[in-house]
Amino acid sequence: MSTSGSVLPSAVAAPSVATLYVDHHSWLKSWLHRRLGSAEHAADLAQDTFLRLLNSERIPAQLDEPRAYLTTVAKNLMSNHWRREKLEQAYLDALAHAPRDVGLSPEARAMMLETLVELDRLLDGLPPIVRQAFLLSQLDGHTHAQIAQELAISVPTVKRYLVKALQRCYFADLSFVG
Structure with a gap:
């Protein structure tokens, strides 16, 4: 209480990731499903969205629009997902056009693709x-x-x-x- 007798507004606590998950997970998964056309990819990206929040220290102190916040995080993850898909497809196309005597093992191909994805992430x-x-x-x-x-x-x-x-x-x- 202040000396003038008025009560100072209490700070609004940041919502926990658990609260956001309980309140909005199914909505986010449906939203992603409509955009991706795949229930499996939608479920994966919804989980990734909440994992990103768990690993982040930047959840706003006051979240007036939690769904807008979640969609922003999810859109960034979708963008990364599509970029990885394009990179993987370009890699597969390059392999398809490579001379046959280059024969890479499946393990070497996987390592090469993983390296390309990591390089893409680093340059992001x-x-x-x-x-x-x-x-x-x-x-x-x-x-x-x-x-x-x-x-x-x-x-x-x-x-x-x-x-x-x-x-x-x-x-x-x-x-x-x-």
Whole structure:
């Protein structure tokens, strides 16, 4: 109580993930099912949404629109899901067009795909032109001059972009050590 006799409003506690799950899981799963067309993928992404919340320390203190918040998290996960599917399909297409004597074992293919998905995850959040410069350098073997010409940027800019992408990969790797 304040000295003027008025009562200060009490802070609204952040909803727990358990409360959000109980109140909105079935709705979120239905929402995802309508967008994905697959009950199985919808169930997986709904679970992933709540796992993301459990691992996050950023649930707002006051959540006026919990469904809007959940859909934002779920949309990000859907975007990642579709990007992984496109990456996997591009990889499978490349394998289909590769010479037959390249014969990779299923284990080697799985490891290669896992590496591509991890690389995609590490580069997520970088501007598209930085990602493109990095991929042209690392996957296509282009020189800095070739990348500069293809992207219509200067060679020093190419170098800055490559450093930025390499730093992202290097420091992400270090974060798993601790």
